[in-house]
Amino acid sequence: xxxxxxxxxxxxxxxxxxxxxxxxxxxxxxPNLNNILKLEKNYDKVLTNxxxxxxxxxxxxxxxxxxxxxxxxxxxxxxxxxxxxxxxDLNIQFKKEMKNYHEKIVETSENYxxxxxxxxxxxxxxxxxxIIIEKAIKKEPPFKPRKNKENELEGDNGFKDAVIWYSLLxxxxxxxxxxxxxxxxxxxxxxxxxxxxxxxxxEFNELTNKDIRILQYNDKKDEFTxxxxxxxxxxxxxxxxxxxxNLNGKILxxxxxxxxxxxxxxxxxxxxxxxxxxxSNYEEKIKTELKTIFKKQIKEDPEFTFEEQExxxxxxxxxxxxxxxxxxSINVEFTNGTEIEDYDSTIGDGREYGEIETEEGHNYLIDDxxxxxxxxxxxxxxxxIDWAVDEITEDD
Numbered sequence: 001x002x003x004x005x006x007x008x009x010x011x012x013x014x015x016x017x018x019x020x021x022x023x024x025x026x027x028x029x030x031p032n033l034n035n036i037l038k039l040e041k042n043y044d045k046v047l048t049n050x051x052x053x054x055x056x057x058x059x060x061x062x063x064x065x066x067x068x069x070x071x072x073x074x075x076x077x078x079x080x081x082x083x084x085x086x087x088x089d090l091n092i093q094f095k096k097e098m099k100n101y102h103e104k105i106v107e108t109s110e111n112y113x114x115x116x117x118x119x120x121x122x123x124x125x126x127x128x129x130x131i132i133i134e135k136a137i138k139k140e141p142p143f144k145p146r147k148n149k150e151n152e153l154e155g156d157n158g159f160k161d162a163v164i165w166y167s168l169l170x171x172x173x174x175x176x177x178x179x180x181x182x183x184x185x186x187x188x189x190x191x192x193x194x195x196x197x198x199x200x201x202x203e204f205n206e207l208t209n210k211d212i213r214i215l216q217y218n219d220k221k222d223e224f225t226x227x228x229x230x231x232x233x234x235x236x237x238x239x240x241x242x243x244x245x246n247l248n249g250k251i252l253x254x255x256x257x258x259x260x261x262x263x264x265x266x267x268x269x270x271x272x273x274x275x276x277x278x279x280s281n282y283e284e285k286i287k288t289e290l291k292t293i294f295k296k297q298i299k300e301d302p303e304f305t306f307e308e309q310e311x312x313x314x315x316x317x318x319x320x321x322x323x324x325x326x327x328x329s330i331n332v333e334f335t336n337g338t339e340i341e342d343y344d345s346t347i348g349d350g351r352e353y354g355e356i357e358t359e360e361g362h363n364y365l366i367d368d369x370x371x372x373x374x375x376x377x378x379x380x381x382x383x384x385i386d387w388a389v390d391e392i393t394e395d396d
Contacts, residue, residue, distance in 0.1 A: 009051040010177070011036065011224075012121070012168060014187035015059045015160075017217055020067075023074055025101070025108040027067035028060070028118075032217065036186075037116060039228070054119045056164045064109055068102045075101065121171050128166040132159070161192050165200070172208040182231070183210060186217045186224055236261050236299040240268075240290050242306050243336045244282075247377030251282040254309055254338040256290075261299065268294075309334040311378055313386045316369055330369060332378070347372050 013033070020030035040051045075098045082091040113120060172183065187193045193200065197214045204212045215223035239259040244251050253275040256268050269275070271293050277285055287304055313333040319326060327347035333339045347368050366387055370380055 010054060010181055010183045011040075011051065012054045012056065012183070012185045013059065014056075014164065014185065014189060014193070015062045015066075016188040017186050018055075018059070018063050020063075023070060025067075025071075025104045026112055027063040027105050027109045028055070028112050036217075036224075039225070052119055053116075054121050055113060056121045056167050057123045058160060058164045058167060060109060060113070060120060062160060064102070064105050067105050067109075071098075071101050071105070121167055123163060124167040124170040128170060132162045132166060158192055161189065165193075168212075169204060169207050172204075172210055172212075177210065181210075183212045184224065184227065185212055185214045187214060188216055188218050190216070237294055237297050237302055238299055239303045239305070240287075242286060242304070243309050243334075243338065244306065245309050245311075245334065246279060246379070249279045250377065251277040251279050253277070253286075254334060254336060256286075258290075258294070307336075309336050309338070311373075311380065313388070314369065314373070315388050316365065318365065327365075327369065327372075330372070332373070342376075 013036070017032050018028060018030050019032065020027070022029070036053060040053060078094060079091060082094060168185065185193070193214055194216060200214060201212055204210070213227065215227060217224040237258050238261050241257050241259070243254040243256075245254060246252075253269060253272065256272070257265055258268050259265050268290070272286075272289060283304070283306055286306075290304075291298060291302075311332055312335045315331040315333070317328045317331075319328055330342045330347075331339060332342070374380060
């Protein structure tokens, strides 16, 4: 899983969410998951940039076992039915096709989650099993002890739930996700998870230093969609900030960023079809584009700020032989930190300038680069520009 995305929801799905009635080899596909996948693809960009759906490996194994048991009943019934009808050839072929049905279920389900880009969270390591055993003995969540005839607690129902839970704890403790990622565990296990939200959320935070929301998602109670809607109301776009430079009457976008009401920042430069605009009407054109692209996410009157940047640093890479040189690349950096790299091997090609270490040779080089940058429209009036020349390599 990529941990570098700035704003992301991490949605973890419990076994009971994947309630399916199909009788094929796919143990994962079901109406609930299809709806979640639609939310992932169709929800507003501000909220779902980088949304990842995750299934714990224990959930996948459990779903495959459930589906395997379902198909076994169907298989046994079909074999008896074909035998009673004396369809011997068909019966033989059916038995052959269903011989490795459990392996087919596992393979089909694994391929499905790969196709849908669903991430599989591995089962927790052995070191956590001592904690799980201790919880089972003490009957602590997510274990759900039964009461015997004497009204005493006994049993250790909840082992699979505990493995799922500690798989999440280990995973999110191990990987350094940004603090603004929103982790949501979807489960309809009201007896073990939903009724122990405070205890489990506290444990999760203490061990991972991250927050988790445990929500129900079913036909009667959909806390997940409600949570997304609430987050949406807090994530309306309030500001757009655009940095640019003016090159001979053409406006070149360097960066574009939006900010939401709850202070989430997101780069949006890649949404533009072009990064070059005419200087006479660039502000209105950019405003119109952004309002059109983000019309569902912006508040009624968003703020737009435009800031022209200056050239701050020029880094020149050259190679030379005896008394001639050529520029391999020019890297220009602006006051906002944005960099642009330009390659032109013709600058200074064959020009005799003397030793580069001398002031005269250095000035020859800088003058040629300045002439080139001016021809491209760069403003070099800033006397504080920092010029640097790469370490020189000499051809033998």
